[in-house]
């Protein structure tokens with residue numbers, strides 16, 4: 001007998017704590033059906049054992065029914081149109097949004113191929129707008145003017161940027177210095193959980209560039225993929241994104257504030273394909289700008305990281321300027337991914353378009369496609385998530401302390417994409 005087969009309690013006797021308990025078991029059980037579905041879990045190991053035992057007895061449609069049943073139980077705790085949103089209300093809304101994502105993911109696991117935009121909306125709670133690639137021509141032209149010369153633009157860009165490849169034997173000390181600085185800048189504004197720490201490992205043969213495996217107890221394992229050379233500006237990016245104030249801090253704050261202080265067990269499990277990832281990736285990317293505003297990334301790369309890497313700082317200002325322009329091409333990635341995942345274009349054409357509109361080298365375009373094949377509409381979380389978190393945080397004004405306070409709030413309270421404000 002499993003939970004899903006039980007009748008639900010009348011709502012008068014039900015509680016968010018009870019729903020949360022069933023939610024954790026259900027998410028872990030779904031996680032047994034798909035590698036990578038659960039990004040992190042640090043709750044009771046007995047619940048994990050139970051999920052492992054029960055999963056073989058559960059079909060995907062049965063799991064989908066259990067999700068629907070939990071959604072029905074959560075609905076009475078949400079007051080539509082409430083002017084003041086209490087923390088309990090936000091808790092209920094978060095659970096409902098995470099369950100809607102689980103429902104969508106289960107449809108996909110049963111073989112449904114949703115249109116890109118519907119998939120993104122279903123999993124992450126945000127509907128991306130797909131651009132016409134030609135609208136990005138102006139950005140491409142601006143980049144073109146910064147790397148003049150012969151040959152295709154991606155090649156000129158790649159040749160120029162490869163000057164800043166961190167030599168493999170310097171990568172560890174460069175990353176250590178970058179992460180230490182990201183941590184120092186974050187700790188100046190956010191009281192980090194006591195004893196928080198991480199391990200850094202350099203790995204190969206992964207579809208991603210970096211990954212934070214949150215272990216619980218304020219510990220993370222940060223992995224950096226070295227299949228392709230890691231470039232200088234990526235050190236700060238990865239340090240902030242995976243570490244401070246990005247994923248490591250986000251998870252540690254959720255653990256301390258929500259799973260810990262409030263005893264909200266649903267935060268002990270992090271299902272990857274959920275609105276939580278939109279907030280996680282968006283805030284991790286915005287954390288780079290927050291920790292290194294204006295020219296501070298340029299200065300730190302020039303004065304500290306380039307010497308450790310043994311790289312000449314010649315042309316670094318142009319390199320950093322290019323680094324600010326290329327993210328504007330992220331929208332191209334969504335449009336290309338949407339067509340590729342719908343089967344409208346094949347792999348060679350998708351790779352060709354990625355080269356032309358994201359200015360990736362053939363190798364990096366192949367790596368992008370590998371990511372798109374694995375994670376699909378997840379890619380919107382990086383660019384669209386960044387745009388929405390930035391708009392919210394910077395909407396508080398230009399005072400850095402206020403911005404950091406808002407960031408800490410986003411990272412430590414139940415936050416959905418719909419909570420992000422365009423002020």
Ligand SMILES: [Zn+2]
Nearest residue numbers: 241247281284
């Ligand atoms: Zn990330």
